[in-house]
Amino acid sequence: MADKLRFAFTAVDISFGALGMLPYLPLVLTSQSQSVSVSGLLDTGSTVNVLPYEIGLELGAVWENQRISVPLGGNLARFEARALLLTADIAQFPSVELAFAWTRDRNAPLILGHMNFFITFDVCFYRSELMFEISSKML
Amino acid sequence: MLNTQIAPLIRQLSHSEKLLLLNLLVAELLDESGLVPLPVENKPVSQGLHDSFEAADILSKLLAEKKELVHG
Numbered sequence A: 001m002a003d004k005l006r007f008a009f010t011a012v013d014i015s016f017g018a019l020g021m022l023p024y025l026p027l028v029l030t031s032q033s034q035s036v037s038v039s040g041l042l043d044t045g046s047t048v049n050v051l052p053y054e055i056g057l058e059l060g061a062v063w064e065n066q067r068i069s070v071p072l073g074g075n076l077a078r079f080e081a082r083a084l085l086l087t088a089d090i091a092q093f094p095s096v097e098l099a100f101a102w103t104r105d106r107n108a109p110l111i112l113g114h115m116n117f118f119i120t121f122d123v124c125f126y127r128s129e130l131m132f133e134i135s136s137k138m139l
Numbered sequence B: 001m002l003n004t005q006i007a008p009l010i011r012q013l014s015h016s017e018k019l020l021l022l023n024l025l026v027a028e029l030l031d032e033s034g035l036v037p038l039p040v041e042n043k044p045v046s047q048g049l050h051d052s053f054e055a056a057d058i059l060s061k062l063l064a065e066k067k068e069l070v071h072g
Helices: A014-020 A053-058 A074-078 B002-012 B015-033 B053-071
Strands: A004-008 A024-031 A034-042 A049-051 A081-089 A096-103 A121-126 A131-136
Touching: A034 A053, A049 A053, A049 A081, A053 A096, A081 B053, A096 B053
Parallel strands: A049 A096
Antiparallel strands: A004 A131, A024 A034, A024 A081, A081 A096, A121 A131
8 A cells, every 4th residue: 555645736727827726635525324525625724624514414414413613713713613523535545534623604615734634644745846745644 | 473472572571681682582593594603702813724723622632532432
């Protein structure tokens, strides 16, 4: 099993060329028996992982059943967020458990932040090459 | 229903009780909308996801509790 994997940056807005490209990581999130393929923005400026409301619903999560409130700052402070634990599968890496702040904001991006994506994976950014490399700390 | 039943009852409430009722209704509406009240205390407010440390701490504790449950 590879201990490091490289991914290309994703074009978000092609009209801006390389400036419009950001590090999105493809992953599969699973809650109980339901899985969803998503892309998460690697955001070293975020203290937490953030899950948009709709994706939580697609995974079968029930808002009322998530009792732990998570206070977010900035634009997301206007919306309530609750803690949600999910299983994440990233390429050939072993499955990991990621903790998300599941926000009621339907327009929020899926963010992978320090707690606990960057705690679980080491990431090197090669911005000039529009690539990033991740390695699991579990291997 | 509002005019015939509730309104007369509301008029009987004291000024303080009306304020508390108003507070209850605002809290209900915020909850239904999934919104959190604006902070009124003088404590520092998190400016963004970059300093949502309390949120990170809550998620960290939840993961630790889950690990404890699974692995003992």
